[in-house]
Amino acid sequence: MKRAGILVCVAALLCATVSAADWPAWAESAEAWASARGMESEVLETPDKTITRSEAVELFYEAAGSPEASAEPPFSDVSAEDAAAANWAADAGIVTGVDGERFLPDRPVSRQEFAVMLYRQAGLPEDVGGSLDGYADAAQVDDWAQAGVRWCVETGILRGRSGDRLVPDGTITAAEAVQMLLRAEMCVETVTVTSLEEIREQLAAAIAEVRQPPVFLVSGELDTETLTMDVQNVYSALLSAQPEYKYAHDLQAELTDSGRLYCTVSYMPYRTGAYPEGFEGVAVGSLEELLAAARNGLTQSSIAIRITEPALQVDDMNRMLQQAGGSYLLCQLNADGTAVQVTPQNGLTHAEALECLQAIDELAEQVLASELQEGMTDREKAEALYTYLTDHVQYDHRYYTDRASMPYESMTALGALRDGLAICGGYAQALQTLFEAAGIPCYTVSGQMGSEYHMWNVALLDGAWRYFDATSDRGRADYGFLRFGVTAEELTGYRYVWNTEWIQRLIGEAD
Numbered sequence: 001m002k003r004a005g006i007l008v009c010v011a012a013l014l015c016a017t018v019s020a021a022d023w024p025a026w027a028e029s030a031e032a033w034a035s036a037r038g039m040e041s042e043v044l045e046t047p048d049k050t051i052t053r054s055e056a057v058e059l060f061y062e063a064a065g066s067p068e069a070s071a072e073p074p075f076s077d078v079s080a081e082d083a084a085a086a087n088w089a090a091d092a093g094i095v096t097g098v099d100g101e102r103f104l105p106d107r108p109v110s111r112q113e114f115a116v117m118l119y120r121q122a123g124l125p126e127d128v129g130g131s132l133d134g135y136a137d138a139a140q141v142d143d144w145a146q147a148g149v150r151w152c153v154e155t156g157i158l159r160g161r162s163g164d165r166l167v168p169d170g171t172i173t174a175a176e177a178v179q180m181l182l183r184a185e186m187c188v189e190t191v192t193v194t195s196l197e198e199i200r201e202q203l204a205a206a207i208a209e210v211r212q213p214p215v216f217l218v219s220g221e222l223d224t225e226t227l228t229m230d231v232q233n234v235y236s237a238l239l240s241a242q243p244e245y246k247y248a249h250d251l252q253a254e255l256t257d258s259g260r261l262y263c264t265v266s267y268m269p270y271r272t273g274a275y276p277e278g279f280e281g282v283a284v285g286s287l288e289e290l291l292a293a294a295r296n297g298l299t300q301s302s303i304a305i306r307i308t309e310p311a312l313q314v315d316d317m318n319r320m321l322q323q324a325g326g327s328y329l330l331c332q333l334n335a336d337g338t339a340v341q342v343t344p345q346n347g348l349t350h351a352e353a354l355e356c357l358q359a360i361d362e363l364a365e366q367v368l369a370s371e372l373q374e375g376m377t378d379r380e381k382a383e384a385l386y387t388y389l390t391d392h393v394q395y396d397h398r399y400y401t402d403r404a405s406m407p408y409e410s411m412t413a414l415g416a417l418r419d420g421l422a423i424c425g426g427y428a429q430a431l432q433t434l435f436e437a438a439g440i441p442c443y444t445v446s447g448q449m450g451s452e453y454h455m456w457n458v459a460l461l462d463g464a465w466r467y468f469d470a471t472s473d474r475g476r477a478d479y480g481f482l483r484f485g486v487t488a489e490e491l492t493g494y495r496y497v498w499n500t501e502w503i504q505r506l507i508g509e510a511d
Helices: 025-036 053-063 083-091 111-121 143-155 174-184 196-208 227-241 287-296 314-321 350-371 378-392 413-419 424-437 488-493 500-510
Strands: 007-010 186-189 191-193 216-218 248-255 260-267 282-284 302-307 329-333 339-344 442-449 452-461 464-468 484-486 496-498
Touching: 025 174, 053 083, 053 111, 053 174, 111 143, 111 174, 143 174, 191 196, 196 227, 196 260, 227 248, 227 260, 282 287, 287 302, 287 314, 287 339, 314 329, 314 500, 329 350, 339 350, 350 378, 350 413, 350 424, 378 424, 378 452, 378 484, 413 424, 424 442, 424 452, 442 500, 452 500, 464 488, 488 496
Parallel strands: 191 216, 282 302
Antiparallel strands: 007 186, 216 260, 248 260, 302 339, 329 339, 442 452, 442 496, 452 464, 464 484
């Protein structure tokens, strides 16, 4: 296969684990890539081990998905166990053997041999313009390997050891081989950039399409001394401006001496579908299922999840997770979205936090037992529970007068239901707990009332989602509630401000 122009290579970076042994830090992306592709070669368990020619073609073969190969063996010295990989590599033109019949499978593969294998796999690209002049041992590259080594150097697949030495006859470790396969996995044309804005536009386009950005040829007045940090800042600003791109959870930037800027984006597997083979987790296809997974797994410090709906947004998922844990356990997605991290709050141990949540549930059951009667409609249940809360819970004014002395419980349902004392967060979480225990879907809502931070609720009652603010209605049972089951328009009239788009997505899905 012929390719016009200069080709460079980058590859997808995914967070996973492939081997039992520790991989060197510089090859972490290669380790994750191999795991995501389901590569199972035993050599991956010892990343620092020098690999043989048979192990090299096995890596090529597994990286390609272990495709079918011809049954007719081209080499006389390959075992039946290694035949599939060697036959496939020969069919693909990656290897040709040593003297036409032998493969010498147990001979260590050299760096220049591996470079030539990659060059052949790429279809022997024409117009190889790479120069080896910058390397002290360039003369040691054999004639038969010149084109392959120059192409791998030009594209950044092969880089020197100790800066200025290629060591073409040196052996190659499993980690080095997989790293080179990673760099060669996806070839794209280079793009010349003269400004950070051009880099930002290219990054945005790549992330939107869930692919790797091109390699940038740096030109113009870009400051190469600070460029990698500048690119990190551009990436952070891009995600801040367009949070729907947060599935691109990491970016690594590397600038070579030749002026090539390599940017590798790490995508959450739920957007690429590239979960490691054998990965197990709770299936999550909606925000409701995510919340259920978190609540059902609160006893764990990390809940493995497998998100099956690529349209879900990272910020929305983390917002939904705020509905779990009752302010005693913080639930958040981990970096690559494959788990919910559960972290105790307020200096508590995990066990102590769980005890607080259990106490809240028990108190809620006591309230339901005392306030609800058999045969009540959902509206009657809601009115009874709302009345109980606004009658029995006082506002903890220490929030304004002596905040340092206010107990943490006043911000939780435990303060409201056990101590009869709470601020808005305690009221809202207590109402959510009571409504949900009575079978009424309910969420907490955060925003502002006037100029102050505030928390209230949205609940499904009589087939419609309505807003409730027990904090503002405290003590009003005898006079009539002003914020029981009101519409969004009515609540706005009371100077409430909140993320209405998020709430619409939330209750829209709940419907």
